Amino acid sequence: MTKILIIAPAWVGDAVMAQPLFMWLKQRFPDATIDAYAPPWVASVLRRMPEINAVIDNPFGHGQLRLFDRISAARKLRTHHYDQVIVLPNSLKSALIPFFARIPLRTGFVGEFRYGLLNDMRSLDEAAYPLMVERFALLAEPRGQTLARPVPNPHLSSNETQQAATLTKLGLTLAQPVIALCPGAEYGPAKRWPAAHFASLAQALQQRGYQTWLIGSNKDQAIGASIEQISNHACCNLCGQTSLDEAVDLLGCATAVVTNDSGLMHVAAALDKPLVAIYGSSSPGFTPPLSDKARIVSLNLTCSPCFKRECPLGHLNCLLNISPNQVLALLEPKKTAKGATP
Numbered sequence: 001m002t003k004i005l006i007i008a009p010a011w012v013g014d015a016v017m018a019q020p021l022f023m024w025l026k027q028r029f030p031d032a033t034i035d036a037y038a039p040p041w042v043a044s045v046l047r048r049m050p051e052i053n054a055v056i057d058n059p060f061g062h063g064q065l066r067l068f069d070r071i072s073a074a075r076k077l078r079t080h081h082y083d084q085v086i087v088l089p090n091s092l093k094s095a096l097i098p099f100f101a102r103i104p105l106r107t108g109f110v111g112e113f114r115y116g117l118l119n120d121m122r123s124l125d126e127a128a129y130p131l132m133v134e135r136f137a138l139l140a141e142p143r144g145q146t147l148a149r150p151v152p153n154p155h156l157s158s159n160e161t162q163q164a165a166t167l168t169k170l171g172l173t174l175a176q177p178v179i180a181l182c183p184g185a186e187y188g189p190a191k192r193w194p195a196a197h198f199a200s201l202a203q204a205l206q207q208r209g210y211q212t213w214l215i216g217s218n219k220d221q222a223i224g225a226s227i228e229q230i231s232n233h234a235c236c237n238l239c240g241q242t243s244l245d246e247a248v249d250l251l252g253c254a255t256a257v258v259t260n261d262s263g264l265m266h267v268a269a270a271l272d273k274p275l276v277a278i279y280g281s282s283s284p285g286f287t288p289p290l291s292d293k294a295r296i297v298s299l300n301l302t303c304s305p306c307f308k309r310e311c312p313l314g315h316l317n318c319l320l321n322i323s324p325n326q327v328l329a330l331l332e333p334k335k336t337a338k339g340a341t342p
Contacts, residue, residue, distance in 0.1 A: 002029045003080065005103065007087040007094050008038035008046060010062065011186075012244070012263025013287065015042040016270050017133040018088055019154040022051035024140035035080070037097070044244040045267060048156040065093060074100030086139050087118065107139055132287050153290040154270040158252030166249040170238065176211040179331065180251055180268070181235065182259035183227060184220035188309025190281035191261050193319050195223050199231035200324040201258065205331075206234040213254070214239050215247050215264060256331055265289050276330045280319040281306050295330045297322055 009015050022034055035054045036046045043055045074097045085098040090111035098106045099117040107120040129135050138147045183198050185191035202212045214224045216239035224239030257268040257275040261282045268275045269289035277289045279298040283305040304318040
């Protein structure tokens with residue numbers, strides 16, 4: 001039986017976009033055992049993927065070398081006797097543990113000073129593979145082979161039992177249909193639709209009979225509180241009150257989702273939820289929501305995408321000029337002619 005270890009990305013959205021790679025590996029090696037080495041803040045989404053056998057905790061934070069600790073961690077991994085490791089991050093540090101663990105086949109793209117650490121080094125034609133999900137999936141193919149397209153969309157599981165447990169814990173009900181609003185974006189403010197716009201949208205949805213939940217991490221508590229206050233409590237602020245597992249199940253309960261370009265956007269897409277994804281400084285040409293039910297809002301200004309954390313011009317027009325009514329129109333079902341089938 002083939003045993004494969006994945007060195008997972010440190011971002012939730014990137015971890016979701018890695019799932020098609022796992023699907024391809026299972027297709028090539030049906031009896032393979034696939035484990036993921038991942039930081040705790042992305043482990044929850046990996047456990048929602050049927051292709052993953054186990055998630056092993058990666059205790060090393062961003063920028064931490066801790067060489068002797070990595071050597072010790074590698075010794076523990078050596079006991080699993082993996083046949084191959086696929087290293088998804090492009091950093092030097094991410095390739096150290098597989099090397100010290102003496103995993104025979106160490107696959108990954110050319111990155112920072114990784115020669116010798118990886119022995120199945122791949123060059124990437126960025127023009128041929130513009131999407132991150134394609135780049136990850138390409139690593140399932142033998143060296144030199146092109147990627148089979150189309151790449152399948154990610155799919156996370158969230159069942160009724162899990163959802164009911166989360167609703168009970170948080171004191172929520174589904175008496176009214178739910179629109180989930182995800183106002184955070186860890187990368188920076190140039191990816192965040194303004195709080196006042198989210199608040200206006202929440203008020204409009206309340207008038208239409210929806211309840212709105214604000215979903216995000218501890219880092220989104222301030223913007224969640226601001227939206228709740230500006231909207232005159234037209235929404236329920238759950239930012240910072242849930243684990244990632246619980247956030248997955250809350251999104252699973254939603255009728256639709258409105259989100260910035262964030263990890264939760266990719267989670268909602270993988271749950272196959274109708275969603276409106278709002279892009280400012282980033283580009284849907286690289287990391288789009290991978291779902292046929294996603295609608296993208298991007299103004300395509302001459303200054304965007306700039307890929308900056310903060311607007312270098314100081315105006316943030318790429319987000320300010322996306323109106324709540326524009327987003328609301330994408331959420332509402334299209335009207336059909338009298339007698340027509342919706």
